[in-house]
Amino acid sequence: MQDPRNQSPFNALPPVVVALAVIIAGIELIFSLGEAGIVGGRAAVGWRLTAIRDWSLIDPVFDWMLANGTFPPGELARLITYPLLHGSFTHAAFVVVFILALGNVTAPFYPTWRLPVILTGAAVAGALAFLVLFDTDRPLFGGYPMAYGLIGVFTYLTTLGLARADPSRAFLLIGFLLAIQPIFGLASGAGLSWVPDWTADLAGFAGGYALAILLFPGGVQRLRDRMRRR
Template identity: 35%
Template sequence: MSFNPETPKAAALNPMPPVVMALFLMIAGVEALFALASIGVLGEGFDASWRFFAIERYGMNTNLVSWMRETQDYGAEHLVRFVTFSFLHASFMQAAIACALFLAMGKMVGSVFSAPAVLMFFFVSAALGALVYCLIAPEAGWLFGAFPGIYGLIGAYTFLLWVSLKAQQAPAGKAFNMIAMLIGIQLVFGIFLSGRLLWIADLAGFLGGFTLSVLLLPGGLARLVQALRRD
Protein backbone atom coordinates (compact mmCIF):
# COMPACT_ATOMS: atom_id res chain seq x y z
CA MET A 1 0.00 0.00 0.00
CA SER A 2 1.70 3.19 -1.18
CA PHE A 3 0.81 6.72 -2.10
CA ASN A 4 2.37 9.50 -4.11
CA PRO A 5 0.93 12.71 -5.55
CA GLU A 6 0.12 10.98 -8.85
CA THR A 7 -1.69 8.04 -7.22
CA PRO A 8 -5.28 9.24 -7.83
CA LYS A 9 -4.60 9.50 -11.58
CA ALA A 10 -2.66 6.24 -11.80
CA ALA A 11 -5.34 4.30 -9.93
CA ALA A 12 -7.62 4.37 -12.98
CA LEU A 13 -5.15 2.14 -14.87
CA ASN A 14 -4.85 -0.53 -12.17
CA PRO A 15 -6.82 -3.80 -12.26
CA MET A 16 -9.96 -4.15 -10.14
CA PRO A 17 -8.97 -5.10 -6.57
CA PRO A 18 -10.34 -8.54 -5.54
CA VAL A 19 -12.01 -7.17 -2.41
CA VAL A 20 -13.96 -4.71 -4.55
CA MET A 21 -15.07 -7.47 -6.91
CA ALA A 22 -16.14 -9.59 -3.94
CA LEU A 23 -18.31 -6.83 -2.50
CA PHE A 24 -19.71 -6.03 -5.93
CA LEU A 25 -20.74 -9.67 -6.43
CA MET A 26 -22.48 -9.65 -3.05
CA ILE A 27 -24.45 -6.50 -3.88
CA ALA A 28 -25.27 -7.66 -7.41
CA GLY A 29 -26.01 -11.20 -6.23
CA VAL A 30 -28.65 -10.08 -3.75
CA GLU A 31 -30.32 -7.97 -6.42
CA ALA A 32 -30.18 -10.88 -8.87
CA LEU A 33 -32.07 -13.04 -6.37
CA PHE A 34 -34.77 -10.39 -6.06
CA ALA A 35 -35.01 -10.11 -9.85
CA LEU A 36 -35.33 -13.88 -10.27
CA ALA A 37 -37.90 -14.05 -7.48
CA SER A 38 -39.99 -11.32 -9.09
CA ILE A 39 -40.40 -13.36 -12.29
CA GLY A 40 -41.09 -16.62 -10.46
CA VAL A 41 -37.88 -18.43 -11.39
CA LEU A 42 -37.10 -19.40 -7.79
CA GLY A 43 -40.36 -21.25 -7.34
CA GLU A 44 -43.42 -20.97 -5.14
CA GLY A 45 -43.13 -18.60 -2.20
CA PHE A 46 -40.54 -16.40 -3.88
CA ASP A 47 -42.08 -13.41 -5.62
CA ALA A 48 -41.79 -9.62 -5.77
CA SER A 49 -42.79 -9.35 -2.12
CA TRP A 50 -39.55 -11.07 -1.15
CA ARG A 51 -37.69 -7.76 -1.60
CA PHE A 52 -39.97 -6.00 0.86
CA PHE A 53 -39.68 -8.84 3.34
CA ALA A 54 -35.88 -8.62 3.16
CA ILE A 55 -35.93 -4.85 3.69
CA GLU A 56 -38.20 -5.27 6.69
CA ARG A 57 -36.01 -8.04 8.12
CA TYR A 58 -32.54 -6.71 7.28
CA GLY A 59 -33.01 -3.03 6.43
CA MET A 60 -32.39 -0.15 8.84
CA ASN A 61 -35.43 1.37 10.50
CA THR A 62 -34.67 4.83 11.83
CA ASN A 63 -36.57 4.07 15.04
CA LEU A 64 -34.20 1.22 15.86
CA VAL A 65 -31.50 3.22 17.66
CA SER A 66 -33.90 5.00 19.98
CA TRP A 67 -35.71 1.70 20.61
CA MET A 68 -32.45 -0.06 21.53
CA ARG A 69 -31.53 2.75 23.89
CA GLU A 70 -34.92 2.64 25.59
CA THR A 71 -35.03 -1.14 25.95
CA GLN A 72 -31.27 -1.68 26.41
CA ASP A 73 -31.61 -4.46 23.85
CA TYR A 74 -28.46 -4.51 21.71
CA GLY A 75 -28.88 -8.02 20.35
CA ALA A 76 -27.01 -9.21 17.28
CA GLU A 77 -30.26 -9.47 15.32
CA HIS A 78 -30.57 -5.69 15.62
CA LEU A 79 -26.91 -4.70 15.23
CA VAL A 80 -26.53 -6.79 12.08
CA ARG A 81 -28.84 -4.36 10.30
CA PHE A 82 -26.02 -1.78 10.36
CA VAL A 83 -24.26 -4.09 7.88
CA THR A 84 -27.01 -5.84 5.94
CA PHE A 85 -28.95 -2.72 4.89
CA SER A 86 -26.15 -1.92 2.43
CA PHE A 87 -26.99 -4.95 0.28
CA LEU A 88 -30.68 -4.14 -0.18
CA HIS A 89 -32.14 -1.77 -2.77
CA ALA A 90 -35.61 -0.58 -3.68
CA SER A 91 -35.31 -1.51 -7.34
CA PHE A 92 -33.05 -3.00 -9.99
CA MET A 93 -32.24 0.50 -11.25
CA GLN A 94 -31.13 1.72 -7.83
CA ALA A 95 -28.95 -1.37 -7.40
CA ALA A 96 -27.43 -0.91 -10.87
CA ILE A 97 -26.49 2.70 -10.13
CA ALA A 98 -25.03 1.67 -6.78
CA CYS A 99 -22.98 -1.11 -8.39
CA ALA A 100 -21.58 1.19 -11.08
CA LEU A 101 -20.61 3.88 -8.58
CA PHE A 102 -19.19 1.29 -6.18
CA LEU A 103 -16.97 -0.25 -8.86
CA ALA A 104 -15.68 3.17 -9.95
CA MET A 105 -14.84 4.39 -6.45
CA GLY A 106 -13.78 0.98 -5.18
CA LYS A 107 -11.19 0.68 -7.93
CA MET A 108 -9.74 4.10 -7.14
CA VAL A 109 -9.56 3.50 -3.40
CA GLY A 110 -8.64 -0.19 -3.56
CA SER A 111 -5.64 0.60 -5.76
CA VAL A 112 -4.10 2.60 -2.90
CA PHE A 113 -5.44 1.08 0.31
CA SER A 114 -5.31 -2.53 1.52
CA ALA A 115 -8.27 -4.90 1.31
CA PRO A 116 -9.05 -4.60 5.06
CA ALA A 117 -8.99 -0.82 4.70
CA VAL A 118 -11.49 -0.95 1.82
CA LEU A 119 -13.79 -3.11 3.93
CA MET A 120 -13.53 -0.61 6.77
CA PHE A 121 -14.28 2.31 4.47
CA PHE A 122 -17.41 0.63 3.19
CA PHE A 123 -18.85 -0.97 6.32
CA VAL A 124 -17.77 1.53 8.99
CA SER A 125 -18.92 4.46 6.87
CA ALA A 126 -22.23 2.71 6.16
CA ALA A 127 -22.79 1.99 9.86
CA LEU A 128 -21.86 5.56 10.79
CA GLY A 129 -24.21 6.92 8.15
CA ALA A 130 -27.05 4.76 9.46
CA LEU A 131 -26.37 5.77 13.07
CA VAL A 132 -26.29 9.49 12.32
CA TYR A 133 -29.40 9.19 10.14
CA CYS A 134 -31.28 7.43 12.92
CA LEU A 135 -30.23 10.00 15.51
CA ILE A 136 -31.05 13.07 13.39
CA ALA A 137 -34.15 11.77 11.61
CA PRO A 138 -35.65 9.07 13.88
CA GLU A 139 -39.03 9.28 12.13
CA ALA A 140 -37.69 9.14 8.58
CA GLY A 141 -38.57 5.49 8.03
CA TRP A 142 -36.38 2.92 6.33
CA LEU A 143 -32.77 3.23 5.22
CA PHE A 144 -31.32 0.74 2.76
CA GLY A 145 -28.85 0.70 -0.11
CA ALA A 146 -25.09 0.75 -0.60
CA PHE A 147 -24.81 4.52 -0.93
CA PRO A 148 -23.65 5.48 2.61
CA GLY A 149 -20.80 2.96 2.23
CA ILE A 150 -20.04 4.22 -1.27
CA TYR A 151 -19.87 7.75 0.07
CA GLY A 152 -17.29 6.44 2.53
CA LEU A 153 -15.17 5.40 -0.46
CA ILE A 154 -15.75 8.84 -1.97
CA GLY A 155 -14.49 10.34 1.29
CA ALA A 156 -11.32 8.26 1.11
CA TYR A 157 -10.74 9.19 -2.53
CA THR A 158 -11.36 12.85 -1.72
CA PHE A 159 -8.65 12.73 0.94
CA LEU A 160 -6.19 11.21 -1.53
CA LEU A 161 -7.03 13.83 -4.13
CA TRP A 162 -6.87 16.66 -1.60
CA VAL A 163 -3.40 15.62 -0.39
CA SER A 164 -2.27 15.18 -3.99
CA LEU A 165 -3.43 18.66 -5.00
CA LYS A 166 -1.82 20.15 -1.91
CA ALA A 167 1.49 18.48 -2.77
CA GLN A 168 1.30 19.91 -6.30
CA GLN A 169 0.38 23.35 -4.93
CA ALA A 170 -2.83 23.21 -6.96
CA PRO A 171 -6.23 24.51 -5.76
CA ALA A 172 -7.07 21.84 -3.17
CA GLY A 173 -10.71 22.85 -3.05
CA LYS A 174 -11.23 20.99 -6.34
CA ALA A 175 -10.98 17.74 -4.38
CA PHE A 176 -14.39 18.46 -2.87
CA ASN A 177 -16.17 19.19 -6.16
CA MET A 178 -17.55 15.66 -6.43
CA ILE A 179 -19.07 15.50 -2.96
CA ALA A 180 -20.44 19.04 -3.28
CA MET A 181 -22.16 18.15 -6.55
CA LEU A 182 -23.57 14.85 -5.27
CA ILE A 183 -24.89 16.26 -2.01
CA GLY A 184 -26.27 19.28 -3.87
CA ILE A 185 -28.23 17.02 -6.20
CA GLN A 186 -29.54 15.04 -3.25
CA LEU A 187 -30.62 18.19 -1.45
CA VAL A 188 -32.59 19.39 -4.48
CA PHE A 189 -34.10 15.95 -5.00
CA GLY A 190 -34.97 15.61 -1.33
CA ILE A 191 -36.53 19.06 -1.00
CA PHE A 192 -38.56 19.15 -4.21
CA LEU A 193 -39.28 15.50 -5.00
CA SER A 194 -38.92 12.83 -2.32
CA GLY A 195 -38.98 14.91 0.84
CA ARG A 196 -36.52 12.46 2.41
CA LEU A 197 -33.28 13.21 4.23
CA LEU A 198 -31.08 10.44 2.85
CA TRP A 199 -28.30 12.93 2.20
CA ILE A 200 -27.67 12.94 5.97
CA ALA A 201 -26.59 9.28 5.90
CA ASP A 202 -24.51 9.82 2.77
CA LEU A 203 -22.75 12.90 4.14
CA ALA A 204 -22.00 11.09 7.41
CA GLY A 205 -20.60 8.19 5.38
CA PHE A 206 -18.41 10.59 3.42
CA LEU A 207 -17.04 12.19 6.57
CA GLY A 208 -16.41 8.74 8.02
CA GLY A 209 -14.42 7.67 4.96
CA PHE A 210 -12.45 10.92 4.88
CA THR A 211 -11.53 10.58 8.56
CA LEU A 212 -10.64 6.89 8.29
CA SER A 213 -8.30 7.61 5.39
CA VAL A 214 -6.21 9.83 7.66
CA LEU A 215 -5.76 6.86 9.99
CA LEU A 216 -5.42 4.06 7.44
CA LEU A 217 -3.08 5.68 4.91
CA PRO A 218 0.58 5.24 5.97
CA GLY A 219 1.70 8.65 7.17
CA GLY A 220 -1.82 9.95 6.66
CA LEU A 221 -1.83 12.12 9.77
CA ALA A 222 1.55 13.60 8.87
CA ARG A 223 0.33 14.30 5.34
CA LEU A 224 -2.74 16.01 6.76
CA VAL A 225 -0.61 18.25 8.98
CA GLN A 226 1.71 19.09 6.07
CA ALA A 227 -1.24 19.90 3.83
CA LEU A 228 -2.76 22.19 6.43
CA ARG A 229 0.55 23.98 6.93
CA ARG A 230 0.64 24.82 3.22
CA ASP A 231 -2.45 27.00 3.63
Protein backbone atom coordinates in the same frame (compact mmCIF):
# COMPACT_ATOMS: atom_id res chain seq x y z
CA MET B 1 4.02 -12.22 -20.83
CA GLN B 2 0.28 -12.59 -21.33
CA ASP B 3 -1.30 -10.65 -24.18
CA PRO B 4 -3.25 -7.74 -22.58
CA ARG B 5 -6.06 -8.37 -25.06
CA ASN B 6 -6.61 -11.79 -23.47
CA GLN B 7 -6.74 -10.53 -19.90
CA SER B 8 -10.03 -10.18 -18.05
CA PRO B 9 -11.02 -6.57 -17.30
CA PHE B 10 -11.76 -7.69 -13.74
CA ASN B 11 -8.15 -8.73 -13.05
CA ALA B 12 -7.16 -5.17 -12.25
CA LEU B 13 -10.02 -4.63 -9.80
CA PRO B 14 -9.29 -5.15 -6.09
CA PRO B 15 -10.88 -8.39 -4.81
CA VAL B 16 -12.70 -6.70 -1.92
CA VAL B 17 -14.32 -4.23 -4.31
CA VAL B 18 -15.35 -6.98 -6.72
CA ALA B 19 -16.71 -9.08 -3.84
CA LEU B 20 -18.87 -6.21 -2.54
CA ALA B 21 -20.19 -5.43 -6.02
CA VAL B 22 -20.99 -9.12 -6.63
CA ILE B 23 -22.87 -9.40 -3.32
CA ILE B 24 -24.99 -6.32 -4.05
CA ALA B 25 -25.62 -7.37 -7.64
CA GLY B 26 -26.40 -10.94 -6.61
CA ILE B 27 -28.97 -9.88 -4.02
CA GLU B 28 -30.60 -7.52 -6.50
CA LEU B 29 -30.65 -10.22 -9.18
CA ILE B 30 -32.50 -12.57 -6.84
CA PHE B 31 -35.06 -9.87 -5.99
CA SER B 32 -35.55 -8.93 -9.65
CA LEU B 33 -35.97 -12.54 -10.78
CA GLY B 34 -38.44 -13.13 -7.97
CA GLU B 35 -40.48 -10.06 -8.86
CA ALA B 36 -40.54 -11.18 -12.49
CA GLY B 37 -41.90 -14.57 -11.45
CA ILE B 38 -38.89 -16.45 -12.83
CA VAL B 39 -37.84 -17.97 -9.49
CA GLY B 40 -39.48 -18.62 -6.14
CA GLY B 41 -43.11 -18.69 -7.17
CA ARG B 42 -45.66 -16.26 -5.78
CA ALA B 43 -43.85 -15.78 -2.49
CA ALA B 44 -40.82 -14.37 -4.33
CA VAL B 45 -42.73 -11.19 -5.16
CA GLY B 46 -42.35 -10.12 -1.53
CA TRP B 47 -38.70 -11.07 -1.05
CA ARG B 48 -37.46 -7.49 -1.38
CA LEU B 49 -39.96 -6.10 1.12
CA THR B 50 -39.27 -8.93 3.56
CA ALA B 51 -35.51 -8.36 3.36
CA ILE B 52 -35.95 -4.62 3.88
CA ARG B 53 -38.15 -5.31 6.90
CA ASP B 54 -35.67 -7.76 8.42
CA TRP B 55 -32.29 -6.25 7.49
CA SER B 56 -32.64 -2.53 6.75
CA LEU B 57 -32.06 0.22 9.32
CA ILE B 58 -35.33 0.97 11.12
CA ASP B 59 -35.37 3.67 13.78
CA PRO B 60 -38.17 2.18 15.96
CA VAL B 61 -36.18 -1.08 16.23
CA PHE B 62 -33.20 0.76 17.73
CA ASP B 63 -35.51 2.85 19.93
CA TRP B 64 -36.88 -0.41 21.32
CA MET B 65 -33.38 -1.75 21.96
CA LEU B 66 -32.35 1.41 23.81
CA ALA B 67 -35.57 1.49 25.84
CA ASN B 68 -35.18 -2.14 26.92
CA GLY B 69 -31.42 -2.18 27.27
CA THR B 70 -31.11 -5.24 25.08
CA PHE B 71 -29.15 -5.44 21.84
CA PRO B 72 -29.67 -8.69 19.92
CA PRO B 73 -26.82 -9.31 17.47
CA GLY B 74 -29.32 -9.97 14.69
CA GLU B 75 -30.76 -6.49 15.10
CA LEU B 76 -27.38 -4.78 15.48
CA ALA B 77 -26.38 -6.41 12.20
CA ARG B 78 -28.72 -3.94 10.49
CA LEU B 79 -25.95 -1.34 10.88
CA ILE B 80 -23.93 -3.12 8.20
CA THR B 81 -26.54 -5.07 6.23
CA TYR B 82 -28.71 -2.13 5.11
CA PRO B 83 -26.22 -1.04 2.36
CA LEU B 84 -26.67 -4.40 0.63
CA LEU B 85 -30.39 -3.85 -0.03
CA HIS B 86 -31.87 -1.58 -2.70
CA GLY B 87 -35.26 -0.41 -3.80
CA SER B 88 -34.88 -1.22 -7.49
CA PHE B 89 -32.50 -2.59 -10.11
CA THR B 90 -31.52 0.96 -11.13
CA HIS B 91 -30.80 1.91 -7.54
CA ALA B 92 -28.49 -1.08 -7.09
CA ALA B 93 -26.84 -0.61 -10.50
CA PHE B 94 -25.75 2.95 -9.74
CA VAL B 95 -24.31 1.89 -6.39
CA VAL B 96 -22.36 -0.97 -7.99
CA VAL B 97 -20.95 1.34 -10.68
CA PHE B 98 -19.77 3.92 -8.15
CA ILE B 99 -18.27 1.30 -5.84
CA LEU B 100 -16.35 -0.33 -8.69
CA ALA B 101 -15.09 2.97 -10.09
CA LEU B 102 -14.14 4.60 -6.80
CA GLY B 103 -12.93 1.37 -5.23
CA ASN B 104 -10.58 0.76 -8.13
CA VAL B 105 -9.01 4.19 -7.63
CA THR B 106 -8.73 4.11 -3.85
CA ALA B 107 -7.99 0.46 -3.03
CA PRO B 108 -4.28 0.51 -4.04
CA PHE B 109 -3.61 3.01 -1.26
CA TYR B 110 -5.51 0.96 1.35
CA PRO B 111 -4.54 -2.69 0.89
CA THR B 112 -5.57 -5.81 2.84
CA TRP B 113 -8.02 -5.00 5.66
CA ARG B 114 -8.01 -1.21 5.37
CA LEU B 115 -10.58 -0.70 2.62
CA PRO B 116 -13.15 -3.08 4.20
CA VAL B 117 -12.77 -1.15 7.46
CA ILE B 118 -13.38 2.13 5.63
CA LEU B 119 -16.47 0.77 3.87
CA THR B 120 -17.85 -0.62 7.12
CA GLY B 121 -17.07 2.59 8.99
CA ALA B 122 -18.81 4.70 6.35
CA ALA B 123 -21.90 2.49 6.56
CA VAL B 124 -21.98 2.70 10.37
CA ALA B 125 -21.44 6.48 10.31
CA GLY B 126 -24.37 6.86 7.92
CA ALA B 127 -26.53 4.63 10.08
CA LEU B 128 -25.75 6.54 13.27
CA ALA B 129 -26.51 9.88 11.62
CA PHE B 130 -29.84 8.52 10.42
CA LEU B 131 -30.75 7.17 13.86
CA VAL B 132 -29.65 10.21 15.85
CA LEU B 133 -30.87 13.04 13.64
CA PHE B 134 -34.27 11.68 12.57
CA ASP B 135 -37.30 10.08 14.15
CA THR B 136 -38.98 8.26 11.30
CA ASP B 137 -40.64 4.95 10.55
CA ARG B 138 -39.12 4.96 7.07
CA PRO B 139 -36.30 2.41 6.73
CA LEU B 140 -32.84 3.27 5.49
CA PHE B 141 -31.37 0.98 2.86
CA GLY B 142 -28.98 1.24 -0.08
CA GLY B 143 -25.22 1.38 -0.51
CA TYR B 144 -24.80 5.11 -1.05
CA PRO B 145 -23.23 5.75 2.38
CA MET B 146 -20.44 3.35 1.37
CA ALA B 147 -20.11 5.02 -2.03
CA TYR B 148 -19.89 8.41 -0.33
CA GLY B 149 -17.29 6.92 2.03
CA LEU B 150 -15.17 6.11 -1.02
CA ILE B 151 -15.68 9.67 -2.25
CA GLY B 152 -14.29 10.77 1.12
CA VAL B 153 -11.23 8.57 0.56
CA PHE B 154 -10.84 9.91 -2.98
CA THR B 155 -11.07 13.48 -1.69
CA TYR B 156 -8.31 12.82 0.84
CA LEU B 157 -6.07 11.26 -1.80
CA THR B 158 -6.55 14.25 -4.12
CA THR B 159 -5.70 16.56 -1.22
CA LEU B 160 -2.42 14.72 -0.83
CA GLY B 161 -1.85 14.83 -4.58
CA LEU B 162 -1.89 11.04 -4.83
CA ALA B 163 -4.92 10.86 -7.12
CA ARG B 164 -4.69 12.54 -10.51
CA ALA B 165 -7.78 14.69 -10.20
CA ASP B 166 -8.84 18.08 -8.94
CA PRO B 167 -10.25 17.84 -5.39
CA SER B 168 -13.27 19.83 -6.56
CA ARG B 169 -14.33 16.85 -8.70
CA ALA B 170 -15.17 14.92 -5.57
CA PHE B 171 -17.62 17.61 -4.51
CA LEU B 172 -19.11 17.73 -8.01
CA LEU B 173 -19.70 14.00 -7.68
CA ILE B 174 -21.41 14.53 -4.33
CA GLY B 175 -23.64 17.17 -5.89
CA PHE B 176 -24.56 14.81 -8.72
CA LEU B 177 -25.44 12.00 -6.35
CA LEU B 178 -27.55 14.28 -4.15
CA ALA B 179 -29.38 15.54 -7.23
CA ILE B 180 -30.46 12.05 -8.28
CA GLN B 181 -31.51 10.89 -4.81
CA PRO B 182 -35.19 11.87 -5.33
CA ILE B 183 -35.27 9.62 -8.39
CA PHE B 184 -34.36 6.62 -6.30
CA GLY B 185 -36.82 7.67 -3.64
CA LEU B 186 -39.60 7.48 -6.24
CA ALA B 187 -38.27 4.25 -7.74
CA SER B 188 -38.25 2.53 -4.35
CA GLY B 189 -41.73 3.74 -3.47
CA ALA B 190 -40.50 6.07 -0.74
CA GLY B 191 -41.69 9.23 -2.43
CA LEU B 192 -39.70 12.41 -1.98
CA SER B 193 -38.94 11.97 1.73
CA TRP B 194 -35.25 11.50 0.98
CA VAL B 195 -33.70 13.97 3.46
CA PRO B 196 -32.75 11.24 5.98
CA ASP B 197 -31.05 9.32 3.18
CA TRP B 198 -28.71 12.05 2.02
CA THR B 199 -27.90 12.91 5.63
CA ALA B 200 -26.68 9.32 6.02
CA ASP B 201 -24.77 9.69 2.74
CA LEU B 202 -22.94 12.81 3.91
CA ALA B 203 -22.14 11.11 7.21
CA GLY B 204 -20.72 8.23 5.17
CA PHE B 205 -18.52 10.74 3.33
CA ALA B 206 -17.27 12.19 6.62
CA GLY B 207 -16.61 8.72 8.02
CA GLY B 208 -14.74 7.67 4.89
CA TYR B 209 -12.62 10.81 4.92
CA ALA B 210 -11.75 10.45 8.61
CA LEU B 211 -10.82 6.79 8.25
CA ALA B 212 -8.81 7.57 5.12
CA ILE B 213 -6.62 9.85 7.24
CA LEU B 214 -6.30 7.41 10.15
CA LEU B 215 -5.51 4.36 8.03
CA PHE B 216 -3.08 5.99 5.62
CA PRO B 217 0.56 5.62 6.75
CA GLY B 218 1.54 9.00 8.16
CA GLY B 219 -1.76 10.38 6.91
CA VAL B 220 -2.40 12.99 9.60
CA GLN B 221 1.11 14.44 9.37
CA ARG B 222 1.05 14.50 5.55
CA LEU B 223 -2.23 16.36 5.51
CA ARG B 224 -0.96 18.85 8.10
CA ASP B 225 2.25 19.47 6.13
CA ARG B 226 0.34 20.01 2.88
CA MET B 227 -2.07 22.47 4.50
CA ARG B 228 0.87 24.44 5.93
CA ARG B 229 2.41 24.79 2.47
CA ARG B 230 -0.74 26.46 1.10
